[in-house]
Amino acid sequence: MGVAANSVRIDVHAEAERLLRAIDQRYSDGRRRLVETLLAATHPLVATDIADDDLPQSSVYRNLTVLEQAGVVSKVLTNGERAAFELAERLKGHHHHLVCVGCGQVLDIDLPADIERRLTDDMTSTARSAGFVLVGHRLDLLGRCSTCVTSDRDD
Amino acid sequence: MGVAANSVRIDVHAEAERLLRAIDQRYSDGRRRLVETLLAATHPLVATDIADDDLPQSSVYRNLTVLEQAGVVSKVLTNGERAAFELAERLKGHHHHLVCVGCGQVLDIDLPADIERRLTDDMTSTARSAGFVLVGHRLDLLGRCSTCVTSDRDD
DNA sequence: ATCAGTGCAAACTTTTTGCACCGCA
DNA sequence: TGCGGTGCAAAAAGTTTGCACTGAT
Numbered sequence: 001m002g003v004a005a006n007s008v009r010i011d012v013h014a015e016a017e018r019l020l021r022a023i024d025q026r027y028s029d030g031r032r033r034l035v036e037t038l039l040a041a042t043h044p045l046v047a048t049d050i051a052d053d054d055l056p057q058s059s060v061y062r063n064l065t066v067l068e069q070a071g072v073v074s075k076v077l078t079n080g081e082r083a084a085f086e087l088a089e090r091l092k093g094h095h096h097h098l099v100c101v102g103c104g105q106v107l108d109i110d111l112p113a114d115i116e117r118r119l120t121d122d123m124t125s126t127a128r129s130a131g132f133v134l135v136g137h138r139l140d141l142l143g144r145c146s147t148c149v150t151s152d153r154d155d
Numbered sequence: 156m157g158v159a160a161n162s163v164r165i166d167v168h169a170e171a172e173r174l175l176r177a178i179d180q181r182y183s184d185g186r187r188r189l190v191e192t193l194l195a196a197t198h199p200l201v202a203t204d205i206a207d208d209d210l211p212q213s214s215v216y217r218n219l220t221v222l223e224q225a226g227v228v229s230k231v232l233t234n235g236e237r238a239a240f241e242l243a244e245r246l247k248g249h250h251h252h253l254v255c256v257g258c259g260q261v262l263d264i265d266l267p268a269d270i271e272r273r274l275t276d277d278m279t280s281t282a283r284s285a286g287f288v289l290v291g292h293r294l295d296l297l298g299r300c301s302t303c304v305t306s307d308r309d310d
Numbered sequence: 311a312t313c314a315g316t317g318c319a320a321a322c323t324t325t326t327t328g329c330a331c332c333g334c335a
Numbered sequence: 336t337g338c339g340g341t342g343c344a345a346a347a348a349g350t351t352t353g354c355a356c357t358g359a360t
Contacts, residue, residue: 024314025314025315026314026315026359026360028314028315028316028359030315030316031315046349047349047350048349055316055317056316056317056318057317057349057350058316058317058318058319058350058351058352059315059316059317061349061350061351062315062316062351062352063315065351066315074256075234075235075256076235077232077233077234077235077254077295077297081235081238081325081349082235082348082349083234083235083236083349083350084235098281098282098285098287100287107285109281109285111277111281112277112281115277115281118273119274122266122267122270123296126253126264126266126296127253127296127298130253130262130264131300131301132253132255132262132296132298132299132300132301133298133299133304134296134297134298135256135297135298135299136297136298137294137295137296137297138232138293138294138295138297139278139292139293139294139295140292140293140294141278141281141282141287141289141292142289142290142291142292142293143282143287143288143289143290143291144287144288144290145286145287146286146287149288179339180339180340181334181335181339181340183334183339183340183341185340185341186340201324202324202325203324210341210342211341211342211343212324212325212342213325213326213327213341213342213343213344214340214341214342216324216325216326217326217327217340217341218340220326221340236324236350237324238324238325311360312359312360313358313359313360314357314358314359314360315356315357315358315359316355316356316357316358317354317355317356317357318353318354318355318356319352319353319354320351320352320353320354321350321351321352321353322349322350322351322352323348323349323350323351324347324348324349324350325346325347325348325349326345326346326347326348327344327345327346327347328343328344328345328346329342329343329344329345330341330342330343331340331341331342331343332339332340332341332342333336333338333339333340333341334337334338334339334340335336335337335338335339
């Protein structure tokens with residue numbers, strides 16, 4: 001619980017290659033660079049963030065599509081303006097965000113395992129009752145960090 | 156539980172007008188129609204959904220921007236392909252989203268009251284342990300709708 | 311040698327903007 | 336009657352696609 005440990009235990013590249021092989025795709029150099037870039041990022045990236053680095057736009061988009069199909073990256077639900085991508089949960093670990101509505105800072109957090117499990121159970125049945133197969137969830141906690149709470153008092 | 160009851164107790168139009176006035180904007184007929192459309196919808200709408208109805212694209216986009224600034228509507232987190240909009244929480248009540256990661260469709264859902272309350276309790280303490288004062292939360296369920304699950308099988 | 315993957319450029323989709331006009335405070 | 340809001344059309348921004356080429360198996 002608390003701040004996410006963000007422990008990367010598995011070999012991301014080996015796993016990426018395995019996932020791609022499973023759908024008859026190669027782990028080409030461009031795709032490896034793309035994964036490398038996402039791995040180094042501390043937040044989800046939009047396509048052009050990656051393109052600036054090293055690959056042409058069309059390759060970025062095409063490879064992101066393939067990597068998403070393979071389950072290596074996932075499209076992150078953003079505010080709808082751009083599509084953003086991050087490494088898939090299986091490669092990155094499940095976590096939540098604690099967002100300060102005052103200053104906008106975002107912290108990665110984990111929930112206690114029992115709460116997380118109960119949450120997942122509850123949501124699985126809720127989703128099923130609407131005809132959906134649950135694949136995950138996103139929970140953002142909105143709050144005020146101690147700094148912003150303190151400055152509230154000064155107003 | 157299940158699909159949101161959409162209980163609207165306050166006068167949405169009066170509140171919208173008040174919020175717009177607060178930032179020196181008028182509650183024009185076009186904006187009223189736009190709010191009306193969102194009010195009737197059971198799920199967030201993308202700009203073209205609204206445009207089809209009655210307003211030109213440019214007016215829809217411009218008015219959505221103004222209404223968002225006023226706090227009347229909010230941009231919903233989608234799968235990043237299109238921006239979707241709904242009435243702000245203060246006008247619409249608290250609810251969650253069931254998002255299809257395949258096609259991007261979003262459904263409004265309520266959680267059973269006891270689960271919602273437990274969730275809030277759990278998160279309040281989690282936030283506090285990171286030095287935050289919780290002010291709210293966003294919970295999105297990610298899944299595949301029946302249509303997308305079916306088309307998976309055809310691949 | 312074959313075919314998956316690449317890079318360029320052009321097409322396409324979604325969103326924003328310039329400008330002339332309309333109508334309410 | 337001045338200025339906020341509108342509608343059209345054109346531009347900009349973001350994403351996808353066609354095609355010829357390259358390189359790994």
